[in-house]
Structures are given as structure tokens and as C-alpha cells.
Amino acid sequence: MYSFYPADQVKPDIAWIPNHHYSGIFGLMKLTLPKLLPKDMEKVIVLDTDVTFSTDIAELWKIFRILKDKQNMIGLVENQSDWYLGKLWKNHRPWPALGRGFNTGVILLDLKALREIGWMQMWKLIAEKELMTMLATSLADQDIFNAVIKQHPYLVLKLPCQWNVQLSDNTRSEHCYSEVSDLKIIHWNSPRKMKVKNKHVEFFRNMYLTFLEYDGNLLRRELFGCGTTGSSSQVEEQINAINEDDECYDFRRERVIVHRTHLYYLDYNYTPSDDDVTLVAQLSMDRVQMLELICQHWEGPISIALYISDAEAQQFLRYALGSDTLMARKNVGYHVVYKDGQFFPVNYLRNVALNQVRTPYVYLSDIDFLPMFGLYEYLKKAAPMMDLKEQKKALIVPAFETQRYRLTYPKSKSELLSMLHMGSLFTFRFHVWPQGHSPTNFDKWRTATTPYTVNWEADFEPYVVVRSDIPKYDQRFMGFGWNKVSHIMELDAQGYEFVVLPNAFMIHMPHAPSFDIAKFRSSSLYRRCLKSLKGEFQRDLSKKYGIKALKYLSVE
Template sequence: MKLTLTKALPSNLSKVIVLDTDITFATDIAELWAIFRKFTEKQVIGLVENQSDWYLGNLWKNHKPWPALGRGFNTGVILLYLERLRRMGWEQMWRLTAERELMSMLSTSLADQDIFNAFIKQNPVLVHQLPCFWNVQLSDHTRSEQCYTEVSDLKVIHWNSPKKLRVKNKHVEFFRNLYLTFLEYDGNLLRRELFGCPSQASSESTVLQQALEELDEDDQCYDFRRERIMVHRVHLYFLQYEYTPTDDGTDITLVAQLSMDRLQMLEAICKHWEGPISLALYMSDAEAQQFLRYAQASEVLKNRKNVGYHIVYKEGQFYPVNLVRNVALHNVNTPYVFLTDVDFLPMYGLYEYLRRSIVQLDMANTKKALVVPAFETLRYRLSFPKSKAELLSMLDMGTLYTFRYHVWTKGHAPTNYAKWRTATTPYKVEWEADFEPYVVVRRDCPEYDQRFVGFGWNKVSHIMELDAQEYDLIVLPNAFMIHMPHAPSFDISKFRSSPSYRYCLTTLKDEFHQDLSRKYGSAALKYLTAQRNI
């Protein structure tokens, strides 16, 4: 591909820098661009000398490399003067060189690098040799040590071994730590104009600045309001994702969000839910790298390609739970979504059961939210029930409980667990204050209200809006999910210990009610009335 860039890139592009993906920059790339000015009139390619003995042909008996000038050149970093290459007929020249050598060599060993070197051997005047520090090649057999013992300011480190970070070079720990340190930088450092490059302020930053100026700094809830307008860095599809749509239009994605302290739930969820999953992970740059290593080491996660992982990078002092949920919700490929939390395990077979229910309840043509009843265990090791009958038996024995019955009954009481015990057909329930069930809805459902951050009212507000939009809440008689125990989150601890936190949550609730009334008119009055009666 590198050989074809004169043709593949726009004809008005005069210069290009070509980089392998296994290099680490330790300097401003502007310095590399400046080297084009040092080219003589005839020079068209800038390269660093090869630092292994490959082209000397002495690595093993009968080793026959392609022709090269001395040690040859490494093509991990290339400066191409496209304009001059086009003028001299580069495309035809490299092809003739390749065809001539292939008559005796039969194939390349190092792909484009062999052809570049054979061409340069015939036309040495065309190459501008870059200093070694622009491509320090850390291979298993290398002379790169000579470069970094003589030069204090290395510019580009090239992991030129197939083993990459496990290369046998005796100085590899120094370079490896340099690379890992870079990965764990706060990515916000890279958003700033570090090198004073002149640029127009983006419309996004201008809008953000205006929104910040409209906030009252003396407002007790300033930090909460600022959170709502904060722009987060987001890396969609952090790992490989593959999804094949189903033919029947009933497919459903499990949607959830999590932070580093819930990572251990992922393998269990993958075992309980075979359908597609969309997960948004709220993490720092360093945590994202830890997650990457965790996912690559897990046989369960490695084998599941239909899980979309989306990183929302940490910013601010609150967990923007609804913003993170919306990232997961917006990046769904199926017509339906199961909106849940990552600390719940769905019953075995729930995916297929929900798909059948979508057809039976005509979800495509009606506004319904299917409620999946929630239960919990206080045991870290649970023999997971295989059926509703088994679950009811465990309820009676006290191994399981209805979710949050002992601390927050109102959250799930409208599910009507007493009715569910004997129900064999779906039944409708009415909205009640503070109801926050886990539901299956069409993908085009309202998004979560992003003013709610941290702990409190993040799901309640979403169910209220579904009800305001006249979704019917339908409880499924043979569906269930079980909450697994874990330590309390940082945000719930803040909520419990901070009167200011609780005051601001109440203020945000009131404002949400007012916005709901403006949006849905008199139909939204019942929410305000219900709140006042509590």
C-alpha cells in the first residue's frame, strides 16, 4: 500500500509522512515535517538506515535478502515527496524494479521495504537519509543500541519485532515504560494546544464557554449544573465488534454502564445473555488500559464479538451516570433494547424469551415497556435458579428477596410481586412515584436525563418520561433478573453523608418536574402531585 500512495492520495497533496502503527512518538511531529525543507532538489524519499543485519545477508546460512544499499533502509517511518515522485514516474519505476527482482527472488520477505530498498540501490541519489533517532528499531537483532547510546534526544521508538513489547532488546524496559506511561497519560493533555499551533476556537468550545458563563458560581448546586454541560471524550467501539442483524426484526441489545469496580460482572453477564450487548464504561485513561489487558486475558470476553464497549473518559467530580447510559443506548444496532444495570444477572434464556414476547405483544406497533422483575441475593456465591419455580422456592427459603424490599420498597413495589408469583400471562401495571423497573423498549425510546449524576433519580426520571409518553408498563410473567451483592458505590456514600448533595438532588428533581410539565402539559401534573404526597 505504501508504494501506491502517489496514486491513492489526492493529486494536490504534495508531501506525506507514512508511519507504521507500532511506533511511539516522543516529540512533536512538526519537527519531522520540517525535514522536507532539508531535501536536495533530487531527493524524494526520506528514510532511516535499517538497524538490523537483515540486508547484509549474514543472519543465517543461505540467507538471501533483496538488494539494498549497505544496511538498507527501514520503512517504518517514510517521508514521501509525492509531487516529485509523480513527476518522475514513480509508479512505473517501482513496478519495473519489483518485476525485475521477482524473476530471481520469486517473492518479497519484508513487503514494501524490499522494493523500496531495491529501488534505492538503483537510484541512491533520490534518498534523504534521516538521523537514526527518527526510527529507533527495537528488534531482537538490532544495532539500535548504538543510536540511543550516542543520542540523548530520541524522537521515534519503533517496536520492530513481531514480539513487540516482549522483544529481547536489553534496554526494552526503559522503552516499554516510556510507552506505558504515554498510554496512561490523561488524554485531556492532548486536547490542548501543547505546541502553540494557531487554531480557531471550535464552535463546540464556544457554545460550552457560553453555557459556563450563564451558570451562577454562587449557586449551591453549581457543580451539579456544570456537570450537565461538560463535554466528555468518548471512544466508541474500544474493542472489535461484530454484529449480524436477524431476519425477523426482533433482536434486542442488553444496554448497561459500569466503572472499573464492576468489571468482574462482565464474564457472568456474557454467560447469561447470548445476544448483543452495548456497554459504556466510565474510566480514566489508565483504567481503560487496565480494562484492555483484562479483556484480552479473558477467554469469555475474547470469544464474544457481539459486545460493543464504549469508553467515556472521566471528567469532573460526579459520575455522569445518565450520560454514560445514553452513550450505550445510542450505539445499539438492534430495534429493541433491554435497559439494565451491570450488577444484575439475567435469567438463563431471557434473550430468547424477550424476543418471543416482542412478537406476542406486538411491540413493533404499540408503545410498551416490558418490565423484567428484579430480585436480589445477599450471597456472593449463588446457585442461580434455572426456572421461575426454582426462584419462588428460593424466595420462600429466604435465599432470594424482591429487589431492595428492605431499603427502597417503592422502587419496585408497582411490579406487584404477589401477582407475579402466580401470573402466567403478561399484565399491565400503573406508574407510581419512584418506580424504577428494568425494561425492554424500542430503540427510539426517550434518552436518559443527563442532569442527574451520581446517585439518585437517574432511572426514576426515565421511567416517568416513558409514562408521560404513554408507554404501557407490562410485567412479563416468566422473566426475572437477580442483583448480585457488591460494595456500595462512591456516589451513594456521598449522597448519604452530604446534606448539600441531598439538597441539590431535590432541587434537580423539582426542575425536572417543571420541565416535564412544560413538555407534556397537564398530563404531567400527576407526577408533581405524586411527589408532594410522599
């Protein structure tokens, strides 16, 4: 359970304070908590984001019993560095503090008592006075908390230092404990993190790396007991209903997994137009480098599902924040789906991305394709012209491929045709899976100047532009094989007309084979189970759509 509180309403309370700490204005927000948090919230534990618990937080909550009305309203651990002693370097002049001062990485706040004594007015008056000589804070809120405690020592309850063992330069944290088993909270409060000197440095390094790599799926299941009520119990029922002796048990089980998902992992701010088109795709971490290229080729909105681990999510965040191209775009929705299971849930990911689309039309693509320059504007005109809003049509964007890692991307259809003639481009999967795209009729496309209709054929899997309210992808197909074929088959069953766009194209960029393709090629069990899933899907389709779907039963 979590709640968000808008910072804007308290920014004026702290914006006037110059802060030299890298946290900026947000490093002063703790000062405003008695005002910001709901009036019926009387007590709160405040934690920095760089702390690791080695015990149950309920133990820390029990300390509130010691806090007394009208005194000891703030619980803090003494600062373990020499900062507030003013002895670190020549002319070092810290803010005033009581003794060594206190660290605000872990705070117990009696909100009710602080409101009653006029906390907001109290700290502001003291901060104004100190800023006349100090000019700015160096440690953000910590300087002001310590200045207030210096004048009003009765406010603070000194907590045992095991509740905030501070790993930073010039600390005395080793005096806090005799054995590492005594530790309660480890505070990694230094940019140098694990490089600080400490006799237990290997213990802390291992703890840090273990937690960094900790799978959130284990956290939710084992540590917090999530997945025992509500929809999770339905998932358990579905799993229990699967025959464990079925050789395809693993495939069937993963179909019903509900993955942890973080929608809009990065900032998103976009208002679509009436004829807008969103590019929909999915990827794993080994394809993340394609994002910048796609953003250069497609200026419209994008909905992307990323299948990554907890540690990879942090890697992706660093990658994105370091990319001027990605940071310049606010119309890309990044939706993180955390890894769980042994197969790549490709259709699950596509559905996550599809569910977040806010435009009337979608361009269903893959992350390893680069759309032609100008395709976004072309499709925005083509969709209303082809009356997609009223008619069941799927506009096909013809797909090509190159086997060259360095490609001068064609600026027009004529340039692409020239490259086809020269052998630097091919129709997609021409050498290994021609049936997937041959119904597009590339021979006709070469000379076409107007859209033309093609018929569905077995194994057809074109990339299409359709209304965003289309059927979702069938999630029984994961990894390699039939994930797009089944979707196009259902569109055909619903009566969609397939129309090829004469002046649109996309090009597949080369990359190493995926892990799932390798499993498909090397595992006879994988291939047998895929065949079983195909048969089940075809039978389900015939039940759903009746006699017009009987033709799919003969498809191999």
C-alpha cells in the same frame, strides 16, 4: 481530521509476497501508498504506530523542501541495528541493503515523483527477483524498500537519525544523540520495548509510561487546542452561565460536559429483524468481567457504553481480544466514553448506548444483572404480542437479587420461586430500597400466567422493554440516585402503561459498592445537591407536561 482508505483494493498488489514478519499482509501496505492515496495528494509522512514525538511534526515536514525532483523521493533514517549487515548469527542472510540499510518506521514519501517513475512496477520487479532466492520477507515492507534502494540509491534522502531513534535489540541508537534533549522521534520497534539495553533506559521508560497514561482530554485541550469552536463554544457558554458560588456547581457543570467517545470500539456486524430487541447497559472497568456472563445469558444484540480512561481502553482491548466468548459475538456494540470529571455520568452513558440501537425495541438493563436464559427469544415474541409498536407500553422484567457470589442460575420461574422460598434469592433491593420495585407486585407475579398492569408510584425504577424511540435519560443525574427513577417518571408522564411480564426475570449479582454510592453516603453536600436536582427535574417535568405532571411535585 482523518480519513480511512479501504485496504481491499490494494491487497492483490501484495498478497503474493510471503511475509514471515508478525504483521502479515498489512505489514506490506506501505509499498502501495502511491497507488492507494488520492492522486492530488503529493507528499505524505508515514509513521509506524509505535513512535512517540518529542518535537513538533512541522519540523519533520520542513525536510520535504530538501527532496529534489527525480531524486531523493524517499526520506529515511538509517537502520540502527546490525540486521542488514548479516552479522547477528551464523548463516544469517538478510535482504540486500545499502550499507546498514534503512528503517521504515518513519518515511517521507514524494508520492507525485514516485508515481511518475512507476513506483509500483519498480518495486514489484525487484521483489520478484529477490524472492527467487530469499523466498519470503523477514521485516515486511522494510526488506523491499531496502532492496529497491540498493539498486537505485538516488531514491533515498538519509535523514538525521534523531528522527527515528530505534529502541530495539542490537541497535546503535545511542550514537544518534549526545543528550536526550536532541531526540525528535522515539521508535519503540521491538516486542521487548522497555527491556532493551540503553544508557538512558530510565528516561525512555518514564517517557513510555507517561505517554501510555496520558489523558486524551489533556491532549485535545492543551496540546491541540481543541474545544475552541463550534459546539464546544456552546458548552463553554453553558458552563460560564453557571453560578460559581452555587454549592452544587460541580454537579451542574458536569451535566454539560461532552465526553470524548469512540463508537463501535470493536467490530460490529449485525442486521436486526423486525421484532428485534437490544440489551442496553453501561459499565466501568471494575464491572467488565460481567460482559462474558451477560453474553452467555443473552444471545441478542447488545449496546454497551464503557466509561474508562485512555489506559483502561487498552486494558479492555486486551481483555476482549483474549476472550473467546466476546470475540465470537459481532452483535455487541462497545462504545467507549473516556473519563472526564469527578462523577460517574450514568445517564450520559445510557444515552450513548441508546443512541446506537438499531432495533425497534430495547431492554433497558444494568451491567450487574443477568437476564434469565431465553429472555431474548421471550421478549422478541412479547413485544409484538403486546403491540409495543403502536401502543405506549413499558414491559417490566421483574428484578431479583442474590447475596451469593456463586449461584446456580434458575432455569425456570418455578426454580426461581423455590429459591425465593429457600432464601437464596430476594426481590431486588428488598432490604434497602423496597419502594424501587414493590409496585411490580411480586406477590401477584408468583402466580401470574398472563401479563398484568401496575400503576406508577413514587421512586419506582423497574427494568423495562420499550420502543427504542423513547425519551432519553436526564443527564443532570449522575453518580448515585434518581437516574432511573427520573426516566420512569417521564415515561409515566408521557402516558406509558406499565405491564409486568409473568414469565420473565433477571437477577442482580453481588459486587462491592460503587465509589459514587460511597460518596452519597458520606457526603451531606452530595445528598443536598441531589435533592436540589430532583426539585429542578420535577418542576421542569410539570412545565413540559402540564397539569398531568403536577402529582410529581409532591414526590420526596
